[in-house]
Amino acid sequence: MDQTIRVLHSEDYPHLEAMDTGIEDDYVKRIFSRLITGNNRLYGFFLDGQMVSMGGYSIYAKRYAMLGRLRSDRRYKGNSFATTLMSHMINEAFQLNDIQWVGANTQEHNTAACRVMAKIGLTPYSTLHGAITKDTSALESGSKLWNPVTDIQRKKDWVQEMYATSASVFPYECYYTFPISKDLFQEHDLRQWSFYENEAKTRALITKYDQKKHHYLHTVYPWNDITSQKGLWETISNDYRQLAKQTEEETYIWMDITKEAALSLPTGHQFELPSPWILYGMDKSKWLKY
Template identity: 60%
Template structure:
């Protein structure tokens, strides 16, 4: 028996397709080529000529690495291959110049993945629900939507005050959150994201389009008063119409909510709250 680990490329898709991962819907099969190019890498552990475990990473803003895509063939479980491939992937990622943080994300019920992340030295940062809804009517008050922020400096002021200065976790994409830094907020992204401010200029909101399994309007709001801010949900509902009208597929509003935020939701709230995600990570000196 020969065991090898190597980087995968698009020609390795048949090996991956032959794996028995047990996933009812495995998105990797649909985006395999994208995960082996540009800022994404996949690595595979082979026994002889059979792919038995996979892991990878994505690079963000030149300084963040998010580990993930851990998959193992069920016929080879119990051999420590998941930990071995995860350790190898992290070692490869840490060879990238300038990396300052490495992390991974897993659902709260996935104890085996949590053990793998802990074995390679990552610690839990925060637990968040990816709350989904298609209808915000219950949360609306009839107020006017908030005013857009068009001044780039005002956008940066808000981000510095609420995220960078505090080191808070910023939901950069659906499923992908990072400890905030100035590098995370590039000018091109600030142009693409929509920023809004309440009339009193005491609160702000970011909305941005994302696509993973489905289409999403990703709403980022850093405070706990999500049910008492007049006009907040009218603003989100208005922006939600854009992706809703542009796609003919499943489209949702996504908001990352801590457990504390979910406790503030009314009993008749409209959100689906799947198993929350735990963000693991560590800083690299």
Template identity: 60%
Template sequence: MSYAIRVLQGDDLQLLKDMDTGIENDYVIRVFDRLTQKPNRLYGLFLDENLVSVGGISIYAGSYAMLGRIRTDRRYKKKGLASEIMSYMKDEAFRDERIQWVGANTQEENLPARRVMKKIGLTKHTMLYGALTKDTSMLESGAVPWKPITDLERKKKWLDHTFIQPGNVFPYECYYPFPATVELFQDSELHMWTFYENADASRFLITKPDQKKHHYLHAIYPWSDLTDQKGLWETISRDYRQLAKQTGEETYIWMDLTKEEVQTLPADHDFILESPWILHGISR
């Protein structure tokens, strides 16, 4: 039986469609053209010229590589193919000298995927819920929204203090948190992200738009006192309403929360909480 792994091209789409993955309305098929163009790459594992497993690499901030989009033909399950293609992609990512970290996300309940992460040498960093809502009224108190931060150096100081120096994970995009380094925070993006400070300058907040399946206001708040900070949710809610008016489409607030933070939410909260995601990774 012949065996090969190679980069997929635009004309390989039909091969992917012919796979029996059991995934209905697969987004990888819908956006195949985009996923096969730089900085994204899709790889295919072939047995006897049959495409039997697929995986992808996406590059963020020039030095972070995320592995994912694993699909395996159900007729070839339990042959270790997911591990094979994931290990191959990890090695391929590190061939680029600019890449300093390689990682992948798995849902907590996906035990086979978690075993693959361990097998290829990726270690657990953190576990986060992608908490979604359209209504934060149960968390608002009528307080004044926080003051915007416009000074670039002030933004950098907050990021250095709360993420970079302690080595914390930063929610860079919806679904994509990374271990924080200076390289993750480009000036061009910091100018676009909206930063806020509370009245006594003891807390800060970032809000920024994102789009995956839906539109999101991604709210980043690096403390666990979510229900105690007056004005926090008024600030988030105001930015959410403005974004929802602009998109005119299905739009949510997205906040990355630990299990401990989820437990601090009021019993009548309106967040959608699906299975949390576990971030795995390895540095060069």
């Protein structure tokens, strides 16, 4: 059998169409042309000319490569083609000069995918719920909104305080969390993101706009005391209402929260809490020794 792994191009779309993945209305098919250009790459594992597995990566902040879009033909499962393909993509990503970390996300309940991560040398960094809602009323008490932070140096100071430890991870976008580095906090981003601090100046909140399938107010708050900070949810809700008016389309609040924070949510909360996502990864120094 002839086995080949190679980068996919526009003319390879029929190979994706021919795969039996069992996925109805696959978004990868809709945006295939975008996933093969710019900071995105797709790779195919071919067996005797037929694509039996596909995956890719996207580059963020020039430093990080996130694996994903893994698709396998159900007729060829059990042959470790996807594992081989992911190992190949890790090596390809680290060949790029600027890439210092490669990772992937999988949901905690997907034990098969977790085993694959271990096989290809990726280790867990964090476990977080991608909590989504349109209604924060169960967490609001009518408290005063937090104070906006506009001074760029004050924003930098808050970033330093919020993510002071080397083990921290930062939700750079919805679905995409990365280990901390200065590359995640470019000055043009800090100017664009909204920062708020409470009256006592002991806590800060970051809100920013993101769009995946829907529009999101992406809220960043790294502490677990999400139910006891007065004014936090009033501030988030105020920004959310403004964004929803602007988009006039399906819009949600997104917050990445720990299991501990999720357990603290009050009865009757309106958050969707799917199985938490585990972030796996490997830095370049480990790959060089691997």
